[in-house]
Amino acid sequence: xxxxxxxxxxxxxxxxxxxxxxxxxxxxxxxxxxxxxxxxxxxxxxxxxxxxxxxxxxxxxxxxxxxxxxxxxxxxxxxxxxxxxxxxxxxxxxxxxxxxxxxxxxxxxxxxxxx
Amino acid sequence: xxxxxxxxxxxxxxxxxxxxxxxxxxxxxxxxxxxxxxxxxxxxxxxxxxxxxxxxxxxxxxxxxxxxxxxxxxxxxxxxxxxxxxxxxxxxxxxxxxxxxxxxxxxxxxxxxxxx
Numbered sequence: 767x768x769x770x771x772x773x774x775x776x777x778x779x780x781x782x783x784x785x786x787x788x789x790x791x792x793x794x795x796x797x798x799x800x801x802x803x804x805x806x807x808x809x810x811x812x813x814x815x816x817x818x819x820x821x822x823x824x825x826x827x828x829x830x831x832x833x834x835x836x837x838x839x840x841x842x843x844x845x846x847x848x849x850x851x852x853x854x855x856x857x858x859x860x861x862x863x864x865x866x867x868x869x870x871x872x873x874x875x876x877x878x879x880x881x
Numbered sequence: 882x883x884x885x886x887x888x889x890x891x892x893x894x895x896x897x898x899x900x901x902x903x904x905x906x907x908x909x910x911x912x913x914x915x916x917x918x919x920x921x922x923x924x925x926x927x928x929x930x931x932x933x934x935x936x937x938x939x940x941x942x943x944x945x946x947x948x949x950x951x952x953x954x955x956x957x958x959x960x961x962x963x964x965x966x967x968x969x970x971x972x973x974x975x976x977x978x979x980x981x982x983x984x985x986x987x988x989x990x991x992x993x994x995x996x997x
Contacts, residue, residue, distance in 0.1 A: 799984065872917075
């Protein structure tokens with residue numbers, strides 16, 4: 767399978783715990799994006815990387831959120847001190863830097879439930 | 882900045898009937914336009930995209946969309962729907978500025994429910 771993969775697919779945690787999600791993009795896609803999708807809403811942009819550099823962060827990405835892409839391949843998204851409002855689907859997408867259009871390829875998402 | 886409005890949150894339709902899902906956008910710069918589909922508990926799959934040229938764009942699964950610049954709309958249509966088309970549909974835009982981030986701005990989604 768050469769698509770975008772995310773792990774885990776589901777995560778249930780208690781309020782105040784830390785969680786970490788992983789995204790493996792399509793090989794040779796050097797741009798990687800994170801989005802958050804709450805129930806009944808469209809995905810909202812969180813941040814993106816070009817290779818290992820984090821080039822843009824949304825104001826939605828509070829200081830409890832941190833994302834990394836240390837070797838320019840897979841990426842992790844960590845949420846510290848989770849709150850119930852963090853419950854959402856977290857989507858990862860990737861694309862080549864040079865693209866005639868901005869089509870992004872999405873993974874299946876990680877659904878987070880904070881109790 | 883860009884914004885996307887999907888005018889219908891839910892669209893119920895009978896099998897084999899035609900359907901139109903409406904999308905309007907706002908942007909101060911030129912944009913690319915997309916429609917994505919999301920089946921339950923899955924990620925997003927691209928249905929079609931508009932870059933330039935012909936304003937009628939054909940996508941997968943028999944869907945098509947028409948770009949209307951004067952009305953800033955990009956409505957999605959299918960002449961005859963199937964039960965398997967039941968899903969959430971998202972309209973999205975991305976700016977055309979070279980070497981910018983290319984993030985997608987999504988609408989709120991339209992839930993298409995096809996009934997037998």
